[in-house]
Structures are given as structure tokens and as C-alpha cells.
Amino acid sequence: MYFERDATRETTLEEAKTLSPEVAEANLTIHPYVMCGGSGTRLWPLSRTCMPKQFVSLVEGDPTTFQSTVLRVAGACGFGRPTVVAPVANRHVVVEQMLAVGAWADVILEPEGRDSCAAVAVAALHAFRLAPEAVVLVMSADHFVDDVTGFVRACTEAAVLAGEGHVVVFGTAPDRAAPEFGYILPGETIGAGPAARVARFFEKPDAARATALASDGALWNAGYFLFRADVMIEEMDRHVPEVMGAVRAALDGAIAERDALSLGTAGFADAPKLSFDRAVMEATGRAVVFPIGFRWLDIGTWGSLWDASAKDGNGNALHGRVHARETRDSIVRSQGGLLTAVLGLEGVVVVTTDDAVLVTTRERAGEVKELVGALRAESSPETDDHLRMHRPWGWYQRIDVGARFQVKRIMVRPKGRLSLQKHHHRAEHWVVVRGTAEVTVDGIVTLVHENESVQLPIGCVHRLANPGKISLELVEIQVGSYTGEDDIVRFDDDYGR
Known part of the structure; x- marks a missing residue:
């Protein structure tokens, strides 16, 4: 890949002072929020709703762009603990991928997608409740950045502008006419530069217009924003009060769980689906564009x-x-x-x-x-679902399906367990191929070892768990009049489903 990870993920205090003495003097802390919404449908069939592009390794062996985004700020001097804003459907993928790379962040779960305006409102209001004048960095989870030091430098320098009350957006010089990107036309410079007031935004122009904008000195909108929490709340209250009302209600009704903060469903559902760029950035008089020198790319197609x-x-x-x-x-x-x-x-x-x-x-x-x-x-199941479907306890993958039967591979992580459940229309037969399974059938608990099997009659109340220290793998054979995933009656579930 052209964009490879920089091995340097942390910037020391002395380096931060060198990069931006103003930040060290101002004693600013940047609070990063990673936005994980979006389904990445232009990269289908690799990217699908159940596992969008930010959670997929676009190059075999490389981390996902989500992992790289969190690593970029986790532990860097001048940055607070990251917060991830993600759909509830991707909750366990988020946690699993952070654990895989040793990155730690707080997680806020959206009950449904309401577009970028609501997501930024979540970040601003959440940060405000921690510290009203907190400097917030909003980052997309699906961008490539190969220069961590350059990224930190840009963020720390732009944070000074944000601390002064500006709403900063990063812009990068285009290397081609790209209709798939938004453009920013810089206006009057601020001080000695390089930042400038935004003269105008252009949302995904046609090829001819993109070529003209590039010639006029317009920059690509890189989709990174820095602002003070209180300033953004003031701007959003002015321009999108209906979004702010809904998000406030969702935060007031949020439930703190063991690994995430779940926003209130009723309040969040009332937020209109609006683009942050169009609804707020094009309306505010505080927009400033900061040209970046690090290499950036949004892999969208x-x-x-x-x-x-x-x-x-x-x-x-x-x-x-x-x-x-x-x-x-x-x-x-x-x-x-x-x-x-x-x-x-x-x-x-x-x-x-x-x-x-x-x-x-x-x-x-x-x-x-x-x-x-x-x-x-056309209701094609391949549109949104992969053969391998990730679950909080592990994953399952369909091997074969036909009239009245289905065959799956199942993997359960150590100490993971499925819900206590039953099926109305199918019986199941489990064959353990690796590890040890703890199987509960109508209240009776049995240990099933490698090359052993267990039969689950239609209607029995059962549960599968992995009590061991290695992954449990088994083959499941379903037989019955209906084998759909919605034929599950849950009585108890560790994951609140």
C-alpha cells in the first residue's frame, strides 16, 4: 500500500513542544472523538453493513483504518483519552478491534444512524459535560494517514486556533480533480498563516468544477474538525436546534454499561439526518481552514x-x-x-x-x-451480511444451506457464551473440533470435548459456553422446517440482546 503505518505512534512531551511551543505554553489538551458511522457501500462486497470498511483490513495483514485512527492519538502527548462514537450494531467489533491492538478508548453507542450532524453534537455535548472549554478533535474512522508526527503537529497547531474560538477544518492540496471529495476555498489568512478563514465550501462538484477549484487554490475537505465544546454547542444551537434537542435528550437518557455509554433510544431517534458540513460548517461564521502537510486519503471507492x-x-x-x-x-x-x-x-x-x-x-x-x-x-442477503457474522462471543460462518438444513462453523472465545435459548422450528447437532464446550440442555450441564457431539432436540432450552483458555470451534448442523436467525427465543443473555 502507498499508505503504510508509521511505526511511531507516540509523540513525547519534548517533541510536542518542538512541534508546537504555543500548545505547550497554552497547556491545551485535545479530546479526540472517532466517528465510526457509515456503511462504506462503495467498497462492496468487501465492505457491508454488518462489517463496514473502517473495520476491514483493506490490505491483508495491516490494521483496519479504525484501529489506525485510534492508535494515532492513543498515548500521544497533548491528547486525552479517545472516545469512539459508533453504531450499537458494531459495539463488539469496536471493542474487539481495540483489544487486538492494545488501544483503549471510551465508547458511546448510537442506537441508530442519524448522520454526521448528530454524531458531532454527541461529541460536543459529551466533551462539554467533562469540561466546557475542552478542545475537541473529530476524526473519521475510515481515512488513511501515514505520517503520525505530521498529524500530531497539525492537530496541536490547529488546537491553538480552536482554543481561541475558531472552528477549524483540515484541508489538503488536491493532486487531481476529484469529484468525490468536498472542496474548501480559503479566504483571508489569520495572522501569519497558514490558516485562513473559509470563503466557501463546495460539496462534491462535477469534474469540470473540481478542476477549476483546484486551479483557484481550493483544498480538499479532509473531514477533521477542531473546536471548543462550548463554541460548537453555541453554533449548533443556532443552526440545528432540533438536532441539539434530540441529542441532549439522548445523553440525559443514556445508560452507562460495562464497556460503553448507550445513548437513549427515544431521544436520539428524533434527531434529523443532516450532514454536519452542510448544516453547520457552511452556516457558521467561525470556520477556518488549516492546510495540512501530512499525506491523507479517504478510500471511498x-x-x-x-x-x-x-x-x-x-x-x-x-x-x-x-x-x-x-x-x-x-x-x-x-x-x-x-x-x-x-x-x-x-x-x-x-x-x-x-x-x-x-x-x-x-x-x-x-x-x-x-x-x-x-x-x-431485491432483498439479497449478500447485500448487508457476510458469510462470517461476528457476535460478542465470537463468530459463526455458514458452510452450506438447503431445503430444511443449514451447516455452520462456530467459534466461541475463551469465557464467552451464547444466550440461553430455544428454537421452534429446528433441531441442532453440535460436533466439537477444537477446545471444550460447556453445553446446557434443559438445565443439565455437560462438557463436550474434541471429536464428541451433542444433540439438541426442537424446543429444548440450551446454551453453549467456552469454559477453557483456547478458542472453542465446532460444526453445527441444523435440521428443520425453518433455519432463519430470527427463530431464537432468548431467556438470558450476557450481552443484553
Whole structure:
């Protein structure tokens, strides 16, 4: 990949003083909030609603962009403990991925997606309740940044402006006319620069307009914002009072749980779905753009992933088990070990997974979102769900399905357990292939070891748990008139489902 992680994830106090003596003198602490909303449908079939792009490794072996975003600020001098704002559906993925890289953050859960304006309101109000003049950094979880030191430098210098009451947005010089990005036209500089007041925002212009804007000195809107909590609350109360009322109610009704703060469902549902850029940034008179020097990229389409990827001598970005012959300037990706062979093509996108295949051109890769919408209208299950579905206790993956039967692989983490449940329409047969299973059937607890099995009749009340220190893996065979996931009656659940 063009964007590789910088091994330096922390900036020492002395380095921070060198990068920005003003910050050290002002004794500012930046409170980072990582926004994890969005489904990344333009990167389907790799990115889906159940596991959007920010939680998927776009390059095999690399951390996800969510993990990289948290690592970028966790432990860096001048930054407070990060807070992640995420959909409740991705709760356990968030926790699991932070544990995997040793990053720690507070988590706020949105009961449903209400777009970026509501998410920023959550950050501003939450930070205000900690400290009214807290300097807040809002970051998207799906961006590539390869220069941690440059990122820290930009944040600490921009924090001074935010502390003075400006609403700062990062802008980066475009290297091409990109209609998929928003643009910012700088106006009058502030002091000695480099920051300038925002003259105007342009939301995703057409190609001709993008070319003209780049020539006029416009910057790409990088989607990072810094502001004082009290200043942003004042601006949002003025421009989007209906959003603020709903989010205040949601925070007032929030429930603190063991690993997250869950916003109140009733209040949050009343927040209108609005873009923060359009509803607030284009309306406020306090907007300031801060040009950044570090390399930044929002991987939003297969075409932009090709742009950012390392390529072979024929201009191809190849990932996974791929064989390309007489093919040029293409991105070909095989996810899940399926052999993907391409012959005699140019400028194409070919993506294969265990259950779906995408073939398009790089030129039309931005239209995948509309394709996904059409698939969803047809109720295709592959639209939103992967074969492997992650759960708080581990995961399951469908191996085969047919009339009156389904076969799955199941993995349960050490000390994890499924809910106490029953099914009305199916019986199940479990075969343990690794570890030890603790199986409860109608109140009777049994230990089932490797190469042993247990039968679960229709209607029995049962539970599966892993009492051991290694992952439990088993094969589940379901037989019955209906094998859908909604044929589950839960009596007790550790995860509140």
C-alpha cells in the first residue's frame, strides 16, 4: 500500500513542544472523538453493513483504518483519552478491534444512524459535560494517514486556533480533480498563516468544477474538525436546534454499561439526518481552514483504493489469490482464498468473496453504491451480511444451506457464551473440533470435548459456553422446517440482546 503505518505512534512531551511551543505554553489538551458511522457501500462486497470498511483490513495483514485512527492519538502527548462514537450494531467489533491492538478508548453507542450532524453534537455535548472549554478533535474512522508526527503537529497547531474560538477544518492540496471529495476555498489568512478563514465550501462538484477549484487554490475537505465544546454547542444551537434537542435528550437518557455509554433510544431517534458540513460548517461564521502537510486519503471507492495501492509492472493492484495475465491498470482482489483469474482486461475492478463477485470498470466504480441499493431492494442477503457474522462471543460462518438444513462453523472465545435459548422450528447437532464446550440442555450441564457431539432436540432450552483458555470451534448442523436467525427465543443473555 502507498499508505503504510508509521511505526511511531507516540509523540513525547519534548517533541510536542518542538512541534508546537504555543500548545505547550497554552497547556491545551485535545479530546479526540472517532466517528465510526457509515456503511462504506462503495467498497462492496468487501465492505457491508454488518462489517463496514473502517473495520476491514483493506490490505491483508495491516490494521483496519479504525484501529489506525485510534492508535494515532492513543498515548500521544497533548491528547486525552479517545472516545469512539459508533453504531450499537458494531459495539463488539469496536471493542474487539481495540483489544487486538492494545488501544483503549471510551465508547458511546448510537442506537441508530442519524448522520454526521448528530454524531458531532454527541461529541460536543459529551466533551462539554467533562469540561466546557475542552478542545475537541473529530476524526473519521475510515481515512488513511501515514505520517503520525505530521498529524500530531497539525492537530496541536490547529488546537491553538480552536482554543481561541475558531472552528477549524483540515484541508489538503488536491493532486487531481476529484469529484468525490468536498472542496474548501480559503479566504483571508489569520495572522501569519497558514490558516485562513473559509470563503466557501463546495460539496462534491462535477469534474469540470473540481478542476477549476483546484486551479483557484481550493483544498480538499479532509473531514477533521477542531473546536471548543462550548463554541460548537453555541453554533449548533443556532443552526440545528432540533438536532441539539434530540441529542441532549439522548445523553440525559443514556445508560452507562460495562464497556460503553448507550445513548437513549427515544431521544436520539428524533434527531434529523443532516450532514454536519452542510448544516453547520457552511452556516457558521467561525470556520477556518488549516492546510495540512501530512499525506491523507479517504478510500471511498475501488478506484481510490487502486490509486493508493502498490502496483506491479502492468499497473495492477493485486490482493489475495489472484492470477492476472495480459491485464493492465486494474485492481483484482480475492477475499477468502478463492482463486481469481483475469485475462486480457484493462482498467477493471474484480473483487471476489466467498459469497459475492463484483466486476466493473475503475471509471464506474463510484456507482457501486447505487448497485448495492438495487441489490437491497431485491432483498439479497449478500447485500448487508457476510458469510462470517461476528457476535460478542465470537463468530459463526455458514458452510452450506438447503431445503430444511443449514451447516455452520462456530467459534466461541475463551469465557464467552451464547444466550440461553430455544428454537421452534429446528433441531441442532453440535460436533466439537477444537477446545471444550460447556453445553446446557434443559438445565443439565455437560462438557463436550474434541471429536464428541451433542444433540439438541426442537424446543429444548440450551446454551453453549467456552469454559477453557483456547478458542472453542465446532460444526453445527441444523435440521428443520425453518433455519432463519430470527427463530431464537432468548431467556438470558450476557450481552443484553
